[in-house]
Amino acid sequence: MSTPPVIRVVEREARVFSRLWRGTVFSTLVAPVLFLAAMGLGLGGLVDAHTGKVDGLTYLQYVAPGLMVASAMQIAANEAMWPVLGAVKWVKNFHATVATSITPGELAVGYVLWIVIRSLAASAVFLLVAALLGAVPSAWGVLAIPVAALCAAAFSAPLSAYSIRLDSDISFPVIMRVGVLPLFLFSGTFFPISQLPTWLQPLAVVSPLWNAVELARAATTGTFHLGADILHVAVLVVCLTAGLLWGRRTFTRRLTS
Amino acid sequence: MPDPLIVAHALTKRFGGFVAVDGIDFVIAPGEAFGFLGPNGAGKSSTMRMIGCVSPVSGGTLRVLGMDPAADGAQIRRRLGVVPQEDNLDTELTVWDNLMIYGRYFDLPRAEIRRRAEELLEFVQLSDRRDSRVDPLSGGMKRRLTIARALINQPEVLLLDEPTTGLDPQARHMLWERLYRLKQDGVTLVLTTHYMDEAEQLCDRLVIMDGGRIVAEGSPRELVATHATREVVELRFARAADQSDALARVRALAPRVEAVADRLLVYTDDGDATAAAIAGDGVGAASVFVRRASLEDVFLILTGRTLED
Numbered sequence: 001m002s003t004p005p006v007i008r009v010v011e012r013e014a015r016v017f018s019r020l021w022r023g024t025v026f027s028t029l030v031a032p033v034l035f036l037a038a039m040g041l042g043l044g045g046l047v048d049a050h051t052g053k054v055d056g057l058t059y060l061q062y063v064a065p066g067l068m069v070a071s072a073m074q075i076a077a078n079e080a081m082w083p084v085l086g087a088v089k090w091v092k093n094f095h096a097t098v099a100t101s102i103t104p105g106e107l108a109v110g111y112v113l114w115i116v117i118r119s120l121a122a123s124a125v126f127l128l129v130a131a132l133l134g135a136v137p138s139a140w141g142v143l144a145i146p147v148a149a150l151c152a153a154a155f156s157a158p159l160s161a162y163s164i165r166l167d168s169d170i171s172f173p174v175i176m177r178v179g180v181l182p183l184f185l186f187s188g189t190f191f192p193i194s195q196l197p198t199w200l201q202p203l204a205v206v207s208p209l210w211n212a213v214e215l216a217r218a219a220t221t222g223t224f225h226l227g228a229d230i231l232h233v234a235v236l237v238v239c240l241t242a243g244l245l246w247g248r249r250t251f252t253r254r255l256t257s
Numbered sequence: 258m259p260d261p262l263i264v265a266h267a268l269t270k271r272f273g274g275f276v277a278v279d280g281i282d283f284v285i286a287p288g289e290a291f292g293f294l295g296p297n298g299a300g301k302s303s304t305m306r307m308i309g310c311v312s313p314v315s316g317g318t319l320r321v322l323g324m325d326p327a328a329d330g331a332q333i334r335r336r337l338g339v340v341p342q343e344d345n346l347d348t349e350l351t352v353w354d355n356l357m358i359y360g361r362y363f364d365l366p367r368a369e370i371r372r373r374a375e376e377l378l379e380f381v382q383l384s385d386r387r388d389s390r391v392d393p394l395s396g397g398m399k400r401r402l403t404i405a406r407a408l409i410n411q412p413e414v415l416l417l418d419e420p421t422t423g424l425d426p427q428a429r430h431m432l433w434e435r436l437y438r439l440k441q442d443g444v445t446l447v448l449t450t451h452y453m454d455e456a457e458q459l460c461d462r463l464v465i466m467d468g469g470r471i472v473a474e475g476s477p478r479e480l481v482a483t484h485a486t487r488e489v490v491e492l493r494f495a496r497a498a499d500q501s502d503a504l505a506r507v508r509a510l511a512p513r514v515e516a517v518a519d520r521l522l523v524y525t526d527d528g529d530a531t532a533a534a535i536a537g538d539g540v541g542a543a544s545v546f547v548r549r550a551s552l553e554d555v556f557l558i559l560t561g562r563t564l565e566d
Contacts, residue, residue, distance in 0.1 A: 005364075008361050008364060091348050098311055256311045257312060
């Protein structure tokens with residue numbers, strides 16, 4: 001019985017993770033939950049007392065899906081940058097991988113698949129904690145887990161495609177500061193984008209994170225808007241598909257020259 | 258002769274305008290140990306990467322195990338073992354997991370990989386390090402683990418790119434001995450090296466490469482017999498000026514003299530007689546040393562340069 005090549009790529013990542021997961025617990029679980037406590041309960045108490053509900057939700061309910069998806073994005077961005085460059089440039093284990101019956105394209109897809117699996121697990125735990133804190137009013141909230149994973153995929157596919165081409169990591173901190181951090185803050189995570197200056201709002205609308213946050217919030221609150229939600233999914237799927245197609249090219253070019 | 262395993266015709270590799278491999282032909286038969294000998298930059302690694310189906314052919318034809326790397330790369334790689342020039346072991350995994358994961362890349366069943374991994378660690382004498390991480394291993398141990406990893410899919414052909422570069426003499430000899438055993442077991446070895454002693458130790462047949470081309474082909478013995486003389490007299494001088502002064506006088510005594518940085522090499526069929534003639538002529542060499550000709554000399558005669566250049 002044969003195992004698909006992309007799954008065999010995932011096996012390696014899962015093996016490494018099984019040894020190193022303790023080191024990731026803080027950044028992927030504890031930190032988001034601390035954010036949830038500080039923002040949702042601490043700041044949220046103030047918001048609720050002064051302005052009433054945000055889009056009809058308590059602030060905790062508003063911010064929980066945003067934090068969940070945004071932390072999936074952060075995991076994805078991190079995993080798609082330094083580890084990819086390391087595997088092709090410093091340790092060179094990607095070169096060893098493609099000397100087997102695994103092709104570079106399969107490696108590219110398998111690597112993204114692994115990030116998706118990791119995001120699924122991290123998001124499930126986060127959602128459970130959020131639900132216990134009363135941040136998830138609807139049972140549809142479970143759908144926010146695949147939404148977070150889709151968001152992780154939409155970021156990690158193009159970013160890993162980009163990272164594999166590099167010879168140094170100098171651009172990574174820039175991407176984190178100029179790309180990931182502003183998205184984290186201004187994609188409807190902590191407040192509705194209607195609060196943004198008018199000229200900035202169109203930018204937020206095309207951001208994959210905003211689309212994912214809106215979807216996740218639709219799920220955790222059980223209020224869907226079919227047309228808009230299909231559009232949100234479409235934006236994420238376009239990012240993912242474009243990223244995978246690009247990644248298959250850049251992985252092939254970098255690993256077979 | 259059985260069907261060849263690897264056939265190259267006018268094989269070419271270009272990187273932009275740079276021609277790394279310039280239209281070479283070679284045929285490698287099952288069970289033989291075939292070498293590419295040449296200095297750095299001769300095109301050996303580029304050739305190996307094309308055979309390993311991780312570098313597209315720019316021109317000419319290449320068939321590996323009867324298949325075309327462009328069309329059947331994954332099928333071919335399934336039956337190859339690759340020991341690259343630079344260690345690329347997975348430093349995030351243990352010795353044991355390096356073998357397990359690599360076996361999984363070939364889609365082998367776990368029980369089978371475990372069985373082979375036990376045997377291979379025994380074979381490369383790393384059984385006691387199976388739970389160690391990769392980083393603390395010595396250079397020789399890493400190379401041996403890389404060889405074990407390359408054998409996990411029981412390859413028909415083992416590609417070794419500069420297998421002992423950077424190793425100390427003891428580690429090199431241990432590696433040669435393992436490779437010799439593989440050859441006895443019928444594994445076809447294809448290796449590159451810029452060490453002539455390695456080529457002489459391991460290769461049944463080899464090609465000498467220089468500047469992307471093959472300049473000679475044959476068994477180590479044939480190559481020496483065809484292109485060099487039986488013996489070589491090495492003359493060293495106290496000062497560089499002495500060496501250039503002596504060159505013309507030595508040339509008058511022997512037809513073939515090569516001057517390298519620190520010595521003159523005089524090619525002759527009777528080393529002792531030539532050494533005596535040189536001494537009688539009053540060439541003031543600081544040291545005179547007679548030895549048998551080697552592949553190093555073949556390379557020097559064919560290209561005018563040494564392998565280490």
